[in-house]
Amino acid sequence: MDQADIPALLARLASDEDAARKMAVFKLQSSINDPAFADVFISSGGLIILRRLIMSTGGNTLAYSLQSLSRLLEVDMGWDIFEGPAASDLVERIVELIVTNPLVNILRGAMSILVALVGHSQSGSRPVPRTPGAYGLRALKPAVAVYPQFFELVIQQLQSADHALCANALMLINALIRDAISSDSAPPTPKGAVPVPGEEWSKFIKRLQDLGLIKAVYNLMQSSALQDLAHPLLEFQSLTKSLLKRWHDVRVDLERPEHRRALKSLHLASAPDRPNTNGMTKDDTAEAKKGSRRHNPEKWRRLGFETESPAQEFEVTGFLGMMDLTDYVRKNEDGFQKLLLEQSARPLRERCPVARASLAVTMTLYEQFEVDKVEFEDPRGHQLSDDIKSNDKLFRPLLLQWSRLHTAGLHAFFRIWKSTMAEQNDFEKVAELVRILIEQVLGQATRAKDALEVEDELAEYDYTRLRELQMDLLEMSFEDNWGQHLYQVRDELKNEALQFVKEQRIRCLLEGSWFFRPTPNRAAGGVGQETENSVVKRKTFTLTPWRFARLSHNKRFLHYADFAEQVNADPALESLTEKIDLSTISSVVSNVSAPNEDARSASSNATAKTPSAPNNRPTTKITVYSFTNPGDDGGDEEKPILTLYPTSHSLASEWLDGLLMLLNQAPITSETNKLVHLVSEYGFKIRMLNVKFEAAYNGPPVGAGEVPSRAGLDEDYYYEV
Structure with a gap:
């Protein structure tokens, strides 16, 4: 216009x-x-x-x-x-x-x-x-x-x-x-x-x-x-x-009436007239009842404060921490009194400090929602997209359920304290586990996730999973700060684990084991004497004969012999009439590590030892080969010199990888490789737990790895033998 x-x-x-x-x-x-x-x-x-x-x-x-x-x-x-x-x-x-x-x-x-x-x-x-x-x-x-x-x-x-x-x-x-x-x-x-x-x-x-x-x-x-x-x-x-x-x-100040009222409400809600008689004599108990209305020397420490001056313990959380604690006590007064009563029955070092736990949960939520960064947020600068995950990062409706999250986090703290049998010195460790738990649950919560679901997840999250998650996070922190040093430690531990498993596998060979020895079923049409090589190719077997094999003490020969039945005491090395020089072995071949063979070859050990069971046919075998000179052409070819039919998948893994390791070859079965990985990971985690937690974030100390100076030293030294 x-x-x-x-x-x-x-x-x-x-x-x-x-x-x-x-x-x-x-x-x-x-x-x-x-x-x-x-x-x-x-x-x-x-x-x-x-x-x-x-x-x-x-x-x-x-x-x-x-x-x-x-x-x-x-x-x-x-x-x-x-x-x-x-x-x-x-x-x-x-x-x-x-x-x-x-x-x-x-x-x-x-x-x-x-x-x-x-x-x-x-x-x-x-x-x-x-x-x-x-x-x-x-x-x-x-x-x-x-x-x-x-x-x-x-x-x-x-x-x-x-x-x-x-x-x-x-x-x-x-x-x-x-x-x-x-x-x-x-x-x-x-x-x-x-x-x-x-x-x-x-x-x-x-x-x-x-x-x-x-x-x-x-x-x-x-x-x-x-x-x-x-x-x-x-x-x-x-x-x-x-x-x-x-x-x-807002700093907690007892000069302010509302702050004094909040602290007084905590004290009154704790049922202060009920004296703590744990560890007291009858005379002490009577005296405590008389003086309960006067001054309790643990008036605030019994609530979980570190000192009898609670105002200064809100220094980190400010008035927000007092609000959360009083809100929890007001809504759960009966549970709060019951919790204090349970804690008073425990030795002092095992009591869970309720007030300190509440303040720790408050600060965990404060950091999880990045409240301190609010000054740098500009709501007008955000643009919504069609990506649901991007919108979920912008909108945090669970922030509006602060009180419920604090209560659920505090209950999770009590649960972890109890399940880990923590003591007062373990407070920071439990607080760290709770921090990881809240970070995991709230960090993965979508915009549409209801507060009740979050409460249930905090209450039911498996402690074992939580510890694994903590170790993974700690490992990631080490990798970020220690870099190549960490990879070197891993390689060293893997080699140590490999040597450990090699010794274990060889020890199995030194102890000896029983194996099936299938022989031809003559009712199926076999005529005359058959070689062991032809027996391997047949498809119908009887399971009556047995074979016992054992490695010699000097680890140079593999002794074995066949028996009509399994005896209770393993045969001595001298009674094993056949032997193979390990230096003549060219290769060891087996189907134990072939795909989809695990389930088929893993038969029950107890059933396999029953000779009368006609359906227990061996499906896993280990074949030992050696070079022979066939004639004038000068070329060597491999020939099987021993075949073993293990009675279980575990036995097959022990003997196959044991023989390969004796020949300085790498193990190939999944069972042995899992064992190597397990041993190396345990060693790695033990070393991580021996490092101070601060080191994961601070990196190597200044001067670590430097060669000390030889200034002022001469060549006048000796070794004490």
Whole structure:
């Protein structure tokens, strides 16, 4: 619309005919966000007419009027409408519309105006208003006093099916919270110099939470309306972190009444009149009952504090730690008293320090959600994508379930303490396990994961899995900081494990073992004497004969002999009539390591020793070859000189890899390789546990590996033999 048409537009806006006013204000809302047009409109007295329309009209005329004022404020113009003695009437009218009007288009415009009104006080670049309290939360207080249900109805709009209205309601709540925080006190400075904030902002936040704000926003974060609500939801998430950081930065001070009340509530909830009689004589118990109402020397230590001055133990967590602990005790008072009673029955070194555990969980959650980095977050800079995983990283609805997560984490701490039979000196180790547990569960939680699922997972996470995860993380930390040194240790340990397993396999050969010796079944058509080589190729066997093989003590010969039956005592080496010089062996071949053979060759040892079982046919064999000179052509060829049929898969693995290792060859069976890996990993983990935890993150100490200087030394030395 041309600026020249503004006088005619104003005339129609001031008309007594509703149709003319409706059409005029409809055109106004599409042009007023042009700064040049808005400037002429304001200078021509348009604000007075626009205010009159908002105060007196209804229906679409009112909706268009609200929308026009909202767009005018968006271009940072028209703020004079909220100045002067009549400004409070306008604010009250807008609040009244939100409370009493059911039309969505009117509610959207009214809330949008209040968002701008409350947020206008939060920019330091804007001039100070002529009327004190014209903007921010204070501007709404007189109207809210008239309509006390205002905040409740705004929060109810978070459940609206209209996403634009829902977004406006959430933006209004964000503006109110931000203004309450910023106007209540100056921004917090580093710890030790934190100005004591008033209680107004804290009471206001609690009032909103009691009206169901957290639950409503939590449901929105898990809904499918992210595209329309992304920025206000991310801003609310950022404000939640700001609140947590603010509480964290407030130092616990017993001069403040609310802090004294919080500590006193902890003491009273612990059932202090019940004396701790553990380890006391009868006289001591009677004396304790008499003096229980006077001064208990372990008044605070029995709750899990390290000293009798609990205020200083909140130095790391600030008032946030006290809030979490008192909230847990208030909601679980019976369980808290029972827990303290159970701990008092234990020796002092085995008691779980409840208060310290609570503070540790608070800081774990604080670090997990990166609350300290809230100052570097800009909710307006995030862009949603179609990738669900990327959105899950942006939205953390579980942050809004802080109290439930703290309780679940604390219960997990108690469970791990009990299952590991920890003592007081192990507190940091248990706290580290809980940190890994929370990081694992919350770190992998998707946006749609319910808080109840997270609680169940924290309560049921297997301790063995948790220890394995801890070792993996520790190993990764070592690899990042120690690099090549770690790989060298691994290689050394693998060689040591290989030598260890080689000795074990050779020891099996030195002890000797029984093997099947299949012979031809003459009922199947065999005639005359058959060689062992022909026996190997036959498919029908009887299992009556047995073969016993044993390595000589000098590890140079393999002795064996055949027997009609298995005897209880293994035959002596002298009774084994056949022997093979190991130096003549060219190769050892077996099907034990072939694919899919494990299940077929692993027959029960007990059943295999039963000669009368016709179906127990050996499927695994080990064949020893040697070179022979066949004739005048001068070429050597291999010939089988011994075949062994192991009675079990484990025996086959021991003998095959044992023979190969005797010939200085690498083992090939999966069972032996798994054993080598197991031994080397155990050795590696033992070495890791012998290194101080700080070394995993600090790397090698300064000067490690340097050759000492020989300055001042001569050649006058000797070795003591």
